[in-house]
Amino acid sequence: MTDATQPIAAARPDRRRAAKLLFGATIVLFCAWVLVPIYLLAVNTLSSPEEVTGFPKRFFPSFDLASMRFFIEFAGVGRALWNSIMTASITMVLAVLIGAPAGYALSRFDFPGKNLFRVLVLMTRAFPLPLLALPLAVMFIRVGLDDTVFGLALVHTTLALPFAVLITFSLFSGVPIELEEAAWTLGCTRLGAFRKVVMPLVMPGLAASAVFAFVISWNEVFAAAVLTIKNRTLTAFLLQSLDVSPLPLKFAGGAVLVIPALIFIFAVRKYLFAMWGIANR
Amino acid sequence: MAEIQIKGVAKRFGSFTALHSIDLTIADQEFVVLLGASGCGKTTLLRIIAGLETPSEGEVWIGGRRIDHLPPRQRGIAMVFQNYAVFPHLTVFENIAFGLRMQKIEDSEVERRVSRTAELMHIEQLLKRYSGQLSGGQRQRVAVARAMAMEPEVILMDEPLSNLDALLRMEMRAELKGVLAESKTTTIYVTHDQVEAMSMADRIAVMHQGKIVQAASPVEVYRNPAAHFVGGFIGNPPMNFLTANSAGEGRWEVAGQTYDGPAAARKTIDFAIRPEDLEPAEQGIAATVRVVEPLGAHTLATCDVGGHLLRAVLESDTVVRSGDVLHLQPRPDRIRWFDPDTTLAI
Numbered sequence: 101m102t103d104a105t106q107p108i109a110a111a112r113p114d115r116r117r118a119a120k121l122l123f124g125a126t127i128v129l130f131c132a133w134v135l136v137p138i139y140l141l142a143v144n145t146l147s148s149p150e151e152v153t154g155f156p157k158r159f160f161p162s163f164d165l166a167s168m169r170f171f172i173e174f175a176g177v178g179r180a181l182w183n184s185i186m187t188a189s190i191t192m193v194l195a196v197l198i199g200a201p202a203g204y205a206l207s208r209f210d211f212p213g214k215n216l217f218r219v220l221v222l223m224t225r226a227f228p229l230p231l232l233a234l235p236l237a238v239m240f241i242r243v244g245l246d247d248t249v250f251g252l253a254l255v256h257t258t259l260a261l262p263f264a265v266l267i268t269f270s271l272f273s274g275v276p277i278e279l280e281e282a283a284w285t286l287g288c289t290r291l292g293a294f295r296k297v298v299m300p301l302v303m304p305g306l307a308a309s310a311v312f313a314f315v316i317s318w319n320e321v322f323a324a325a326v327l328t329i330k331n332r333t334l335t336a337f338l339l340q341s342l343d344v345s346p347l348p349l350k351f352a353g354g355a356v357l358v359i360p361a362l363i364f365i366f367a368v369r370k371y372l373f374a375m376w377g378i379a380n381r
Numbered sequence: 382m383a384e385i386q387i388k389g390v391a392k393r394f395g396s397f398t399a400l401h402s403i404d405l406t407i408a409d410q411e412f413v414v415l416l417g418a419s420g421c422g423k424t425t426l427l428r429i430i431a432g433l434e435t436p437s438e439g440e441v442w443i444g445g446r447r448i449d450h451l452p453p454r455q456r457g458i459a460m461v462f463q464n465y466a467v468f469p470h471l472t473v474f475e476n477i478a479f480g481l482r483m484q485k486i487e488d489s490e491v492e493r494r495v496s497r498t499a500e501l502m503h504i505e506q507l508l509k510r511y512s513g514q515l516s517g518g519q520r521q522r523v524a525v526a527r528a529m530a531m532e533p534e535v536i537l538m539d540e541p542l543s544n545l546d547a548l549l550r551m552e553m554r555a556e557l558k559g560v561l562a563e564s565k566t567t568t569i570y571v572t573h574d575q576v577e578a579m580s581m582a583d584r585i586a587v588m589h590q591g592k593i594v595q596a597a598s599p600v601e602v603y604r605n606p607a608a609h610f611v612g613g614f615i616g617n618p619p620m621n622f623l624t625a626n627s628a629g630e631g632r633w634e635v636a637g638q639t640y641d642g643p644a645a646a647r648k649t650i651d652f653a654i655r656p657e658d659l660e661p662a663e664q665g666i667a668a669t670v671r672v673v674e675p676l677g678a679h680t681l682a683t684c685d686v687g688g689h690l691l692r693a694v695l696e697s698d699t700v701v702r703s704g705d706v707l708h709l710q711p712r713p714d715r716i717r718w719f720d721p722d723t724t725l726a727i
Contacts, residue, residue, distance in 0.1 A: 281433050282466035284453040286531065287483030296479075300470045 141358060144351040152348045171352030174345075180337035181356070183249055187324075187333055188317040190253035191260055195313035198257070199264025200306065204294075206265070207272035221262045229259075233326040240327060247329050255323045260313035267309040267371055271302045308368035315361045383444040383457070383534030383567045384409050385430070390439030390449075392425050392591075399425045400591045402439065407584075412561060412568045413596075414578040417588035418614070423571045424539055426588070430569065431460050431537050444534060454483075456535075459528035463540040465520040467512040473499075473523050474508040480531040494530050501560055502526040518549045525557065529564060536561065538570040542577065554580060575615050579603065587611050606717065609651065609724040618656050618681065618692045623666075625652040625718070633718075636666045636686045640711070642718050643727045650727060651719040656681070657694040658715035665710035668693070670703055682707065 144152050146161035245251030283293035324336035338353040385407040392400040400422045407413045415423040428434040432453035441449040448456045481491045499505040502522040542550045558581045561568050578585050579599045586596040595607035606612035612620035625633035633642040635652045668684035668691050680695045718727040
């Protein structure tokens with residue numbers, strides 16, 4: 101009896117150790133997948149142009165800002181950066197102004213086609229942008245929105261809206277309806293209750309969904325490249341000059357694009373998890 | 382003066398009828414409890430009075446003013462919710478002051494009313510805290526204080542004590558009753574807890590399947606249930622029911638015993654008696670004891686009478702064991718009779 105159980109008992113810790121090892125290795129792999137490119141980007145951005153183009157590469161940056169300076173002084177970069185910020189800001193405002201009411205309606209009201217609407221909201225992400233880009237470009241030229249920051253912001257708003265709707269839906273669902281009802285019985289109108297009770301409670305989340313819309317626009321490159329020519333955003337500008345620009349410019353440009361996005365997403369991660377959570381509801 | 386009149390109020394959700402034409406008049410300063418099991422429509426009725434739900438039919442009047450088309454804020458009501466609904470982003474002080482601020486009452490008056498109601502509810506030391514820093518009982522006090530500070534004509538309460546633990550509930554029950562009586566408001570209080578209803582109400586409206594089955598004083602509801610359902614729902618243990626066979630004009634035979642009853646031209650009716658109104662005697666309904674539960678103040682015996690359940694509350698010094706046969710004699714003035722078809726009292 102004792103002899104028979106011993107090998108099994110010995111095998112179990114072995115298997116558990118193997119599983120642990122595999123788990124650890126997977127995590128390391130995932131982390132490397134995300135972190136190594138960022139690391140390379142950082143090292144090369146903070147090295148002098150000679151080091152970037154030279155060989156062998158360094159593991160630690162020399163903290164030389166020449167690459168950065170070169171990038172910032174490169175013709176057109178300032179303009180492109182400004183366009184990116186403007187586009188992203190307009191996208192942010194539009195996405196929240198249109199998305200939040202939709203999220204509120206989804207969380208508070210029962211209406212026919214509610215579930216269909218929720219699916220449709222996500223469906224807009226299922227269309228490949230290249231498919232839409234050409235007809236959009238034609239339409240924009242007809243109405244005179246082509247090559248404008250506002251026109252591009254409209255397209256980016258479309259891309260950001262599903263997320264804005266779903267994040268705000270989950271935010272508003274987190275505020276018990278009784279709080280609003282209590283406010284109504286205490287003398288508030290529907291709008292008053294929203295302003296005095298719901299808004300203060302969802303404010304941090306609303307800010308997060310705004311930031312997320314900003315990042316979506318900030319990172320978007322395809323529509324930006326197709327719909328603008330002179331008024332390029334930073335992503336489109338870098339894409340355009342990718343094969344003609346020197347290596348240090350690419351690295352510095354990449355860093356300028358990635359770092360704000362990373363910081364923003366990190367700041368609002370709690371609310372993004374909340375959004376993924378509703379997929380199970 | 383805030384008399385509440387509910388006239389023919391009905392509510393349908395799609396094909397489901399939550400309320401069938403409810404009529405109820407509640408006198409000024411009366412404390413009425415809507416009592417019923419979950420899903421009986423009591424909360425729906427309260428929410429219609431509050432204006433949080435629109436009736437499919439009917440009218441609601443408060444103090445001679447028809448209010449069923451008005452938004453909640455114009456109805457002169459205050460409501461206390463089951464889950465308290467204390468605003469988490471405001472301090473206790475600002476929670477209680479919320480309704481007063483909406484009425485644009487000046488600061489000194491707000492201060493006076495908040496501190497007075499806070500004192501009334503014994504939460505004056507919590508005024509600077511947020512709801513996250515309060516216990517369930519304290520939140521409930523804040524919710525009641527917030528409603529009281531409005532000095533409304535009508536207070537509506539939706540199971541306000543059901544989230545509290547048993548001891549706290551008993552304490553709050555007595556306290557609420559005192560505070561509400563003092564305030565001279567008309568109160569409608571929804572609960573599924575019959576002890577709460579019995580102990581607090583001036584009048585209990587027992588609801589079942591979207592109808593008010595009986596609306597009467599607690600003692601009346603207990604002693605003279607208007608329907609089979611009321612007798613079975615109110616009282617712990619509930620009323621006993623046995624089938625009675627006709628034994629001549631106004632005489633009815635119940636498990637071998639004959640009692641005086643109503644002169645109904647029927648073969649069988651239902652005989653009903655409260656467990657505490659049965660006494661062991663030389664003669665009486667022969668009941669085989671199944672379970673004996675000594676509860677201290679008295680002993681509960683669950684018995685079998687011809688396959689039917691019969692519970693009797695006995696003196697705690699009664700010596701009785703499972704398997705014994707008891708002869709139980711009902712107090713004649715406490716026997717009630719019900720029509721088995723309509724389930725109403727005869």
